[in-house]
Amino acid sequence: MESMFRPPKPLSLDGNVAENWKLFEQKFDNFLTVTELSKKDEETKVAVFLNLIGDDGLELFNTFDLTNNQKKSLQCVKQRFEAHCSPKKNVIFERFVFNSITQKEGQLFDSFLTELRKAVKSTGYKDKDDMVRDRIVMGIFSKDTQEKLLRVSDLTLEMTINHCRAYEVSKTQSKALQSEVSVNELRRKNKYGKKESNFTCKYCGTNHMKGKCPAYGKKCKKCQRLHHFATVCQSKGNKEARDDKKKNVHEVAQEEGSESEGDQFFVSAVSKQIGVVNKMEKSVGESM
Incomplete structure (x- = not known):
């Protein structure tokens, strides 16, 4: 039957020895009860105790100044371990430690509550629940x-406990919801932002996000109007100016062409006149 139940681990004399002893004693008493070893004689129970307490605990037991009768009494043996592992505490200091406990940033409420419940045990306060309640309110x-x-x-x-737990749960849920909204918003921006960046703006002639036109607030160097560049200027006056410029160039070309034809006509007429004069002189010479 004893094999059905797990015995306590050996007593550790490192770290918080007082707390280690309390846990070992509690587990040992439970083990005696469930295995019915508690019905055995005192000498047998002491033997079981020393067998489970481990090497460090057994060496500590050998340093105790006990009589043979005391060594056979489980109560006497446990009292000596209690005196060694849990020496008398300074109640004022223990209360100072308890009343200095505050919840740290990021510390879960249940962890804060456990810390208070452990610390209040050594304070000597009669109404421990009220003290823990007050410390929660002051240290939250x-x-x-x-x-x-x-x-x-x-x-x-x-x-107090129910309210603090409910607040912590609601805060965690709120953060989760806000995080999900932020992720969805970022996905939406990434999805539609790429499409918006592909269109060619008629005001600046470049590709950019909606509302990010570099020509906004700038003055056109051609028509002197705002919010567009001269390279894409579509104003009527500017178009007419370009048409007039083309027309003037065409007319100048025509005038230059007319002057060339006039010159050619004048030269042709003079040549004809010279030919007539030469013909007349030839006729007169033959008649003489």
């Missing part, structure tokens, strides 16, 4: 929660 990290707790006149420890 969230000032909003503290303000709400102070509004309750008949606040109990159970009410």
